[in-house]
């Protein structure tokens with residue numbers, strides 16, 4: 001029975017992003033939940049997990065960070081399996097994921113990631129992380145999100161002594177406790193040839209994404225990863241064409257947009273995810289990000305998807321407060337001619353307000369979509385009281401992710417079990433091969449990659 005009579009109509013206005021019509025203003029933010037099968041292939045669980053959110057009414061699913069390079073030196077993670085779309089032979093399984101999500105009624109973009117940069121690790125992989133400059137990242141203890149309190153981490157690791165209260169003292173102690181690592185390893189400086197290899201690979205991966213049936217791609221450039229670290233004076237000390245001036249620091253991102261456009265053509269939807277700010281001394285602010293967003297638009301991007309912070313400022317990346325990024329989004333939206341997606345608004349009233357006030361064009365939800373896949377349907381039916389509200393505890397999702405475990409949620413025991421629910425696995429057959437073939441003809445691509453079904 002509908003109980004909430006509030007006007008939520010701004011949430012249900014369709015929106016066009018590039019050439020893609022989306023039925024409402026809610027996107028599921030990209031989230032790697034460690035469900036990927038070995039070899040970078042989508043698992044049954046991954047298919048069903050995304051299907052649940054699509055069936056719950058979410059207009060747009062942005063599939064988690066997907067590896068968009070074949071370069072072995074770029075993969076410095078051992079624990080976190082990423083999906084991959086860099087190779088032609090990966091088109092088939094990634095097409096199956098896009099097809100599955102479409103069958104449950106949502107549009108689907110895929111997030112293309114080339115490198116964790118200095119936030120990678122040689123532990124396990126044996127590969128030294130790379131970065132614009134040899135500068136390690138360091139957690140700021142006062143910027144840790146809920147659930148990551150250093151006191152709790154130290155005790156969990158068996159430390160019984162006194163715990164300092166100052167950020168400096170906490171960092172010093174973390175160095176002495178095995179496993180309590182609160183920062184990054186020293187990266188090496190990435191070469192210009194290596195940058196160019198990543199730029200080429202992301203273009204090819206975008207083409208694979210288009211062929212696989214994704215409605216659009218999103219370049220992964222937030223959260224302190226490689227491209228973000230080029231923007232920031234905290235991490236970029238280069239004196240070549242990738243360091244120094246504003247244009248130099250955003251050069252790699254602009255090259256990625258151009259590389260993708262050259263492969264997918266002008267009509268395909270290509271967006272960029274960037275952090276709204278670094279929120280740290282010497283770091284960039286929303287006015288700087290507004291300049292990056294505008295340059296992305298000039299280079300042909302179709303949308304901007306914001307996030308915030310990095311692993312140094314994790315409580316911006318994983319906000320403790322609802323709507324924490326909205327005012328930053330409003331600054332970045334001024335003067336921007338392409339749609340802007342703002343993350344982390346979970347309350348239906350706050351979502352409708354941010355949209356009504358024109359502070360964002362669309363809202364993306366991460367942890368809230370984990371806690372309740374039916375958020376959109378419940379709002380549209382006036383059943384907001386039935387929504388399972390995410391408490392931003394971070395334990396089942398990012399907490400488990402960082403340990404290399406598959407994601408769960410204390411509030412929603414079905415998370416991680418969706419593959420056993422027929423309603424999210426069964427779908428009608430759609431002629432994938434015909435559609436893929438047509439797409440290739442439309443964009444004038446010779447079918448040099450194997451067609452799904454022929455691999």
Ligand SMILES: Cc1cc2nc3c(=O)[nH]c(=O)nc-3n(C[C@H](O)[C@H](O)[C@H](O)COP(=O)(O)O)c2cc1C
Nearest residue numbers: 029030031032064065343344365366367397398401
């Ligand atoms: C488990 C987990 C994995 C995530 N993985 C990604 C990712 O692959 N790419 C990305 O851009 N952001 C990632 N994020 C960040 C989310 O997209 C989102 O911006 C963040 O959770 C804040 O939104 P929320 O408050 O609605 O959760 C991840 C977050 C979580 C909790």
